[in-house]
Amino acid sequence: MKQIINIALRTIGLRLVRNKTLVALEQRVASLDAVENPPDLYSDVSLRKEVLRDNIRIYWKAIDHTNRSQVPSLSIVCALCDHESALEKAEVFQSRCIFGGGELTRHRCPACGVIYGPAKMLALSDGELADEYEAHYRVYEEGDSSVHELRAFYALNPVLGGRYLNFGSGKWSETSKLLRSQGWDVWSFEPNVSAASASDPFVLRSWADLTDSRFDGIFSNNVLEHLRNPVATLRTIANSLKPDCLMVHATPCFEYLYEYTRFHLFFFTGRSKYVMADLAGLTVVDYFSDGEYMHIILSA
Numbered sequence: 305m306k307q308i309i310n311i312a313l314r315t316i317g318l319r320l321v322r323n324k325t326l327v328a329l330e331q332r333v334a335s336l337d338a339v340e341n342p343p344d345l346y347s348d349v350s351l352r353k354e355v356l357r358d359n360i361r362i363y364w365k366a367i368d369h370t371n372r373s374q375v376p377s378l379s380i381v382c383a384l385c386d387h388e389s390a391l392e393k394a395e396v397f398q399s400r401c402i403f404g405g406g407e408l409t410r411h412r413c414p415a416c417g418v419i420y421g422p423a424k425m426l427a428l429s430d431g432e433l434a435d436e437y438e439a440h441y442r443v444y445e446e447g448d449s450s451v452h453e454l455r456a457f458y459a460l461n462p463v464l465g466g467r468y469l470n471f472g473s474g475k476w477s478e479t480s481k482l483l484r485s486q487g488w489d490v491w492s493f494e495p496n497v498s499a500a501s502a503s504d505p506f507v508l509r510s511w512a513d514l515t516d517s518r519f520d521g522i523f524s525n526n527v528l529e530h531l532r533n534p535v536a537t538l539r540t541i542a543n544s545l546k547p548d549c550l551m552v553h554a555t556p557c558f559e560y561l562y563e564y565t566r567f568h569l570f571f572f573t574g575r576s577k578y579v580m581a582d583l584a585g586l587t588v589v590d591y592f593s594d595g596e597y598m599h600i601i602l603s604a
């Protein structure tokens with residue numbers, strides 16, 4: 305019967321085929337396509353991120369290996385207050401970086417009380433540190449910390465009509481955008497290319513832009529602990545404050561918390577926050593803590 309119908313259909317260029325045959329043919333074609341067009345593994349985003357994460361992990365493993373074979377210095381200089389002490393006088397804190405940065409060895413300065421390090425991060429040049437952040441942000445995201453940022457902002461006792469700066473804003477929080485939508489004149493400062501929102505017109509992207517600006521208040525959240533030279537940076541940004549205006553810097557790293565990342569270079573424990581302010585020529589107006597939310601209020 306099938307043959308008779310096919311003879312009839314041949315005249316108009318058609319042919320009857322069993323469904324089972326068609327399915328088998330489709331499967332065969334699909335398998336041939338797979339061989340001729342192998343998947344581009346590098347276009348797979350998750351795989352690419354996995355490779356980058358491995359690169360970071362292997363790099364720091366090699367650095368740690370090299371450092372272990374070095375003879376340790378007998379003395380150590382505090383990265384915050386420059387106090388030099390015998391290595392054995394500086395309490396050691398050990399952790400591991402959950403972002404592939406290997407071993408994290410930090411020390412507490414016996415003079416000012418700050419916990420600082422790891423030395424391998426503090427030893428990076430500005431360019432190398434920027435590269436570290438670039439590589440990090442390609443594979444990891446920061447969380448939204450708007451709640452704490454807003455708390456830091458309101459601690460400035462802001463007034464409508466004033467101009468405020470969200471220092472080291474990143475792109476993961478909506479704080480500046482939210483405050484602007486509520487009528488506050490809030491700008492962001494984010495010099496780190498991969499951490500800055502590319503489309504936001506209210507972002508200052510360079511230190512030169514910041515130097516040219518004046519604000520009625522500056523606030524930050526989760527920033528102080530990332531600065532390689534917090535004293536010099538506080539001194540610089542204080543120059544962007546109008547007279548008699550305040551800065552509020554919030555971070556849980558006023559205690560030894562969130563130590564599991566190589567990017568946290570300072571924990572301002574003990575009296576070190578007051579030493580830092582003093583060295584920067586600033587006055588501590590207030591220090592406040594509520595659970596893991598902590599801030600310091602500074603005036604120039």
Ligand SMILES: [Zn+2]
Pocket residue numbers: 382383384385386387413414415416417418
């Ligand atoms: Zn110190």
